[in-house]
Amino acid sequence: MDQTEKVVNTTANLRVKTRKNVLTPKNAPYFFIxxxxxxxxxxxxxPVISSFILSFxxxxxxxxxxxGFANYSRLFQDPIFYKSLLNTFQILIVxxxxxxxxxxxxxxxxxxxxxxxxxxxxxxxFMPAITALAAASIVFMILLDEHFGLVNYLLSFLGLDAIxxxxxxxxxxxxxxxxxxWRWTGYNMVIFLAGLQNIPADLYEAASMDGAGKVKxxxxxxxxxxxxxxxxxxxxxxxxxxxxxxxxxILTNGGPNAATMTITLYLYETGFKFFDFGYASAIAYVLxxxxxxxxWIQMKLVGDEE
Amino acid sequence: xxTSRKIGIYSxxxxxxxxxxxxxxxxxxxxxxxxxxxxHLPPKLLPGDYLAKNYQSLNESxxxxxxxxxxxxxxxxxTFVSTLISAMAGYAFAKFQFKGKKVFFFIILCTLxxxxxxxxIPLFEMMVSFNWLNTYQAIILPTLASPFxxxxxxxxxxxxxxxxxxxxxxxxxxxxxxxxxVILPVTRPALAAVSIFLFMSQWNSLLWPLITMNSKEMFxxxxxxxxxxxxxxIDYGQLMLGTTLSTIPIxxxxxxxxxxxxxxxxxxxxxx
Numbered sequence: 001m002d003q004t005e006k007v008v009n010t011t012a013n014l015r016v017k018t019r020k021n022v023l024t025p026k027n028a029p030y031f032f033i034x035x036x037x038x039x040x041x042x043x044x045x046x047p048v049i050s051s052f053i054l055s056f057x058x059x060x061x062x063x064x065x066x067x068g069f070a071n072y073s074r075l076f077q078d079p080i081f082y083k084s085l086l087n088t089f090q091i092l093i094v095x096x097x098x099x100x101x102x103x104x105x106x107x108x109x110x111x112x113x114x115x116x117x118x119x120x121x122x123x124x125x126f127m128p129a130i131t132a133l134a135a136a137s138i139v140f141m142i143l144l145d146e147h148f149g150l151v152n153y154l155l156s157f158l159g160l161d162a163i164x165x166x167x168x169x170x171x172x173x174x175x176x177x178x179x180x181x182w183r184w185t186g187y188n189m190v191i192f193l194a195g196l197q198n199i200p201a202d203l204y205e206a207a208s209m210d211g212a213g214k215v216k217x218x219x220x221x222x223x224x225x226x227x228x229x230x231x232x233x234x235x236x237x238x239x240x241x242x243x244x245x246x247x248x249x250i251l252t253n254g255g256p257n258a259a260t261m262t263i264t265l266y267l268y269e270t271g272f273k274f275f276d277f278g279y280a281s282a283i284a285y286v287l288x289x290x291x292x293x294x295x296w297i298q299m300k301l302v303g304d305e306e
Numbered sequence: 307x308x309t310s311r312k313i314g315i316y317s318x319x320x321x322x323x324x325x326x327x328x329x330x331x332x333x334x335x336x337x338x339x340x341x342x343x344x345x346h347l348p349p350k351l352l353p354g355d356y357l358a359k360n361y362q363s364l365n366e367s368x369x370x371x372x373x374x375x376x377x378x379x380x381x382x383x384x385t386f387v388s389t390l391i392s393a394m395a396g397y398a399f400a401k402f403q404f405k406g407k408k409v410f411f412f413i414i415l416c417t418l419x420x421x422x423x424x425x426x427i428p429l430f431e432m433m434v435s436f437n438w439l440n441t442y443q444a445i446i447l448p449t450l451a452s453p454f455x456x457x458x459x460x461x462x463x464x465x466x467x468x469x470x471x472x473x474x475x476x477x478x479x480x481x482x483x484x485x486x487x488v489i490l491p492v493t494r495p496a497l498a499a500v501s502i503f504l505f506m507s508q509w510n511s512l513l514w515p516l517i518t519m520n521s522k523e524m525f526x527x528x529x530x531x532x533x534x535x536x537x538x539x540i541d542y543g544q545l546m547l548g549t550t551l552s553t554i555p556i557x558x559x560x561x562x563x564x565x566x567x568x569x570x571x572x573x574x575x576x577x578x
Contacts, residue, residue, distance in 0.1 A: 023481035029402035032485070036395035037410060039451035044417045047425035047432070054427060106322060109315055123564055124323040127330060130556045130567075132510035134528040135549040138535065139329050142336075142542060148345030150332070186326060190568055243421055246512050250532055264423050264513070272517055277427050284424040291421050 054281035071282035081283065083258045084266040087173065092241040095177045100233055102185045107192035125186035133183060137250035140179045141166065169259030172252045176260050179247045188233045195229030235298050242291055263287050336546030344542045360543040367544065368530050369523060374551060377509060377526045384446045385505040389497060391451055396459025397489055401471060418453040426517065433518055444518040455500050462496035502570025509556065527552040
């Protein structure tokens with residue numbers, strides 16, 4: 001009886017002691033990093049490797065067999081895959097510059113000191129960035145309806161014929177670009193605005209003392225000072241567009257005639273409509289490679305200029 | 307001369323505002339109109355009296371209450387746990403020297419740059435083998451450790467002076483206590499920004515929930531919306547109400563906390 005009590009007592013003491021010392025400055029970092037690291041290993045690192053292996057396999061039900069580069073060589077002969085690549089890049093090349101141009105224009109307009117109601121404008125322009133892409137796409141799907149949509153109705157006042165926005169290959173792409181631009185212009189504008197506010201005012205003062213006009217100041221000071229912000233927005237928008245999915249999925253479901261099929265949409269269809277896991281993994285790895293190359297080129301361009 | 311220029315700038319800016327928030331207004335009005343009136347030309351600009359009817363039919367076709375709850379529950383749990391995990395990891399990276407730190411950090415930076423699409427197929431296989439399809443954890447767990455949030459927390463934790471940590475240690479505070487009572491309170495703005503960022507990305511996410519949730523009662527709002535347009539006869543009143551329900555909570559949240567919100571959505575990439 002006595003002894004058991006003693007044992008209980010000592011373990012209790014021990015517990016108090018160990019509890020106090022369980023985390024030391026030496027082992028604490030492992031404890032703090034533990035959960036995040038474990039999750040990343042299981043849910044990111046393992047899938048990234050597994051997907052690489054899958055891209056060399058053919059999956060039939062639960063049977064997996066190695067097929068070498070067959071999935072990749074099939075990609076190179078797949079017209080829909082080419083189309084999805086081409087579409088993604090066409091949208092990228094048209095949408096990103098247009099959007100960033102508007103973002104910059106609005107930011108410069110708002111930044112000019114004489115303006116009242118800046119906060120109101122800033123909030124209003126940022127609003128689209130809080131909506132789910134799915135919700136935004138649905139609203140535009142209705143606005144862009146060929147016969148009863150508000151957009152065509154408004155265009156009719158300009159004497160324009162109704163545009164078949166979602167049902168013709170060219171205009172379907174334009175529609176996707178429209179939604180993306182609506183959703184992201186304000187987002188990037190706020191980034192530019194913050195960049196503009198960080199330019200030291202004395203740079204402008206010095207320039208105007210040297211007799212430089214407003215336009216000259218814009219090109220000699222504003223643009224060069226904004227360069228890091230500019231690169232940030234270009235890189236982020238590019239990576240985002242390469243992964244484009246929600247808008248074409250909702251607006252057009254990749255159609256008409258695969259005109260708005262994007263890489264991620266094709267990956268989704270291959271994987272989760274046709275359950276062709278090996279082939280879908282090959283598509284995913286092509287996306288990884290493209291993203292890496294594009295990011296590398298953009299980084300390189302930055303590095304060379306500086 | 308100057309005033310006419312001013313008027314020009316203002317009218318351009320206001321035109322932009324109409325383009326930006328017009329669709330919101332039109333969506334709100336649409337949620338109170340019957341399907342046919344949404345396509346009425348010229349457009350109806352004032353709310354109708356069909357809101358309750360739309361809600362009723364939306365509830366009949368999808369069980370919108372449960373779906374709203376799914377979205378909210380997932381986003382809240384995800385935001386809370388993910389913020390905590392990334393604050394912990396960020397703290398370790400910013401304030402400790404330990405073996406393997408460089409390797410760990412390198413792995414995190416790598417995962418930051420890899421498009422998440424590459425994990426979809428193996429994650430789906432994993433969910434199937436765990437029997438996790440149509441469960442909350444299927445959505446919450448895979449992205450719970452956000453490399454972006456970890457990176458941001460690390461940047462912010464770096465700014466915390468070492469001296470306050472040392473002082474607490476001298477006072478005899480344990481490492482846990484230091485983290486919860488010293489570190490977390492001083493990094494509150496960063497925590498707010500990170501949690502808004504995480505909440506928004508979860509609330510709005512479509513692709514992964516679309517893959518893992520295929521039974522109606524487990525849908526999240528974006529998945530439910532995408533299922534509505536897949537129907538043979540689309541009811542546009544329902545659709546407008548659905549988009550409204552997915553937008554309104556965020557909109558209120560945004561208007562209340564806009565400064566935090568903007569820096570949160572920008573992922574803390576912008577300092578104001």
